[in-house]
Amino acid sequence: MSQEFRRAARALISVSDKTGLIDFARGLTTLGIELISTGGTHAALVEAGLKVVDVADVTGFPELMDGRVKTLHPKVHGGLLAIRENPEHEAAMLAHGIEPIDLLVVNLYPFQATIDAGADFDQCIENIDIGGPAMIRAASKNFNDVAVVVAIEDYAPLLAELEANGGATTLALRQRLAQKAFARTAVYDAAISNWFAEQIGADAPDFRAIGGKLALNLRYGENPHQQAAFYATGERRYGVSTARQLQGKQLSYNNIGDTDAAYELVAEFDPERTAAVAIIKHSNPCGVAEAATLEEAYRLALRCDPVSAFGGVVAVNRKLDAKAAAEIVQIFTEVIIAPDADEAAIEIVAAKKNLRLLIAGGLPDPRATGLFVRPVAGGFLAQGRDNAVVDDMDLRVVTKREPTEAEWSDLTFAFRVAKHVKSNAIVYARSGATVGVGAGQMSRVDSTRIAAIKAAEAARQAGLPESLALRSVVASDAFFPFADGVETAIEAGATALIQPGGSLRDAEVIAAADAAGVAMVFTGVRHFRH
Template structure:
C-alpha cells in the first residue's frame, strides 16, 4: 500500500542561519509552493528576486518590539496546529480566515554561539528565541499534517520529496518532528544552563545536557555496543573541534583516549618547553618535556615502549618533520597537535591509516567546565578537576628540603598524576615520567607496578639500573600507611609529593625521614575514577 502524501502548498520560512536559503526557496517556488516569511529572511528572499508574503500581512499586525513579537499570533499558530481532517478545526479556520501552513522552515537565534563568544548578559538575553521554538513545537506536534525543518542539512531531502510527490510522507514528517523537538530541547537546555551559571546556581533544580550528532560510530568500547559522538557547542579545543587531516574514522575508544591525551599535554605551557603525552586506555604510559618535540617524544616513549605501541600521541606544539618521523616508526593510532608543518604532513601521508588531528590551539587547563557520568537512574555532575599546583603553596614536612631539581620534577609528576586513574603513582626524573602505576585497588600495588615497569624498561634499553633510581614520585592521594612510601624509597625515589591528610601522616613522615627522603604536602588530592 502506497503511503499517503500530504501536499505542500504554503511554506513559512524564518531562519537565522541563511545557508542554502535561496536554493531551497527556488525549489519550493518551482514546485508551486507559496512563500511566507519574516524580517531578515523576507528581505533576503526579495533581494534574491523571490515573491514572498510578509507574516505581518498574514496577521494584520506589524512586527513590533524590535522583532520580539511577529509570529505569536493565531493566524500563524492556527495555520500550524489545525488538524486538517477535524471538522471543528476546519470550521474555526473558515470562520476566522486562517489558512493552513504546510511547511515550516525555522532555525533559531544563535544563542549558543552568542554565549560562546563571550557576549554580554543583555546580548545573550536578546538572542533567546521565543517565536521560533513556539512555531517549531506547534508544527512538530501537528506532524500528521505539517512538515517542520530545523536543520539546513535536511533541505535537499525535503525539497526532493516535494519535487517527486508534491508533498511529504508521514514517515518523513515523524522523523523531522523528532529532530525538531530535539532541537528545541537542546536550545532550552543551553538557555537554562547559561542562566543558572549567570546567577551562580551551581546545583540547579533541573539540569539538562544536550549534544549534536557529529558521528555515528562503528561500535562502542566493544563491538557488541552501539555508539555515537555528540558535540556540545563549546569552543574548547580538542578532539571535538579538531580537523582530521588523514586516517581511518575515529572509534569510540580513539575519541576517549585522544581527549585524555590532549587534556594532559595542555598542562604544559608550549612557550616554556615542548611536551608529549602518550596515552593507552585513557592512562598515560609516558609523558615528557624537552627542548624540542622530538626530544619530548623520545623521552616519553622510553618510559614504557611496550604500552606505547598502538597508543595516542598528544603534542603541545605544532608537529615537525623530525617528530613525525619518530612517531611513525611504531604503530600509533592517533596523533593530535596544535598544527603541523607541510614536511610533517608529508611524513604522515605515507601512513594513510594513522589518524592525524590538528587544532588551532590547546585547551585551557584552568577553564571551568562540567564532568558528567551516568549511573543507574541518574547523572553525577561535578566540576572538572582544573586544580593546578602553586609551588609556593607546598608544605615541606620532612627534615630534608627537596633540591631545586627535585622540586621541578615533583611539580611535573604531580601535573601528570592528575590525569592518571586512581590509585595513581607517577615516578619522574628530569622532566619525564620513568614509571607510572594506574588504577590499582591498593596504592602500594601502584607504587610497585610503576617501579617494576621501570625495571623492565631499563633492561630493554640496556641500562645499568632502573630509571626510577634517583627519581621523585607523586601520589594522587595520601599514603594511608607507610608501606607505599617505603616501596617507593626501595625503588630508588628520593622525594615525594602527596596531598597529606592521613591519620598516619606522622608515621609516613617518620618513614621518609628515616630514609633521607624529602616530602612535600599539597593539601589537595587528584582522584580520577
C-alpha cells in the same frame, strides 16, 4: 491524497543562518509553494527577487518589542497545529481566517555562538529565541500534516522528496524531521539553562539538561556488540570535537576517549615554556615528557613504556613538525592530535594510511570551568571539571629536607601527570619525563609497586644498567594512607615525593620520609580520576 503524503502549499521560513537560503527558497517556489517570512529572512528573499509574504501581513500585527513578538500569534500557530480533515479544527480555521502552514523552516538565534564570542549578559539574553522554538514544537507535534526543518543539511533532501512526490512529503520524512526538531529545541534549551545556572551560581540546579549534536556515527562502542555515536555539546573547548581529521580511518569510540584523555593531559604543559608529549593507552598515560623539542619529548615519553605505547594515542602541545612526526610513525600509533602541523609533518604521517592525524586548532585551557557527566542507573552524576593546576597550589614542604631545584621541577611535572592517571595513581618521574606509572589499582601501595616495576622494565628495554626509578620523584593523586607506599617508593629509588596530604597518619608518613632523608611536599589538593 492519503495521510502518508501531504502536499505543501505554504511554507513559513525564519532563519538566523541564511546559508543556502536563496537556492532552497527558489526551489520551493518552483514547486508552487507560497513563502511567508519574517524580518531579515524576508528582506533577504525580497532582495533575491523572490515573491514572499511578510508574516505581519498574515497576522495583521507588526513586529513588536524589538522583534521579540512577531510569530507568536494564532494565525501562525493555528496554521501549524490545525489537524487537517478534522471538522472542528477546520471550522475554527474558517471562523478566524487561519490558513494552514504545511512547511516550517527555522534555525534558531545563535545563542551558543553568542556565549562563545564573550558577549555580555544582556546580549546573551537577547539571543534566546522564543518564537522559533515555539513554532518548531508546534509543527513537530503536528507531524502528520506539517514538515519542519531545523538544519541546513536537510534542505536538499527535503527538496528532493518534494520534487519526487509532486510537492508532497512522506510521513516517514515528517516523522524523522519532527524527532530531529524536538531534539534541536531540547539541546538549545539545555545550553541556555546551563549557561543561566552558571551565571547565577547554581551549582546544583533542580533540573539539569545535557544536549549534543551528532558529530560522528560510530561503527560500535567499547565492544562490537555496543551501539555508539559521538555528540558535540557546543562547548568551545579545543580537542576532538574541534579537530579536523586530515587522514586515516574513521575514529572509533575508544580512539575518541583516548585522544581526549591525551590532549587534556598535554594541555597541562604551557607550549610557550616547553614542548610536551603524552602517549595514552586505555585512557591512562604510558609515557609523558617535556623537553626543548617535540622530537626529544616523544623519545623520553616512549622510553617510559615502549611496549604499552604500541597502538596508543599521541598528543603534542605544539605544532607537529617533521622530526617529531618521523619519530612517532616508527611504531604503530592509532591517533596523533596536535594544535597544528606543518606540511612536512603531514606528508610524513600520510605514508601511514590508517594513522589518524587530528588538528585541533588550539589547546584546551586546563583552568577552565566545565561540566563532567557520568551515567548511573536511573540518573547521572554531574560535577565541575578538575581545573586545579599545580602552579596555582600552595605547595608546602613537610619534611626536614627541602627538595632540590631539580626535584621541584620534577615534582610539579609528576603531579601534572598524576591528575590524568586513573586512581589510585602513582607517577615516578625523572628529568622531565615519566619513568613509571601505576594506575587504577585498588591499593595505593600496589600502584607504587607496579610503577616501580615499570621503571625497572623501562631501563631494561633501554639497555640501561639501573632502574629509571633511581633518583626519581613520585607523585600520588591522593594521600598515602599508610607509610608503606612511601617506603615502597623510597626502596625503588625515589628521593622526593609530592602528595595532597590529609591522612590521619600524615605524621607517620612524614616520619618515614624523614628517616630516609627524602623530601616531601603537600599540595592540599586531590586529583581523584575514577
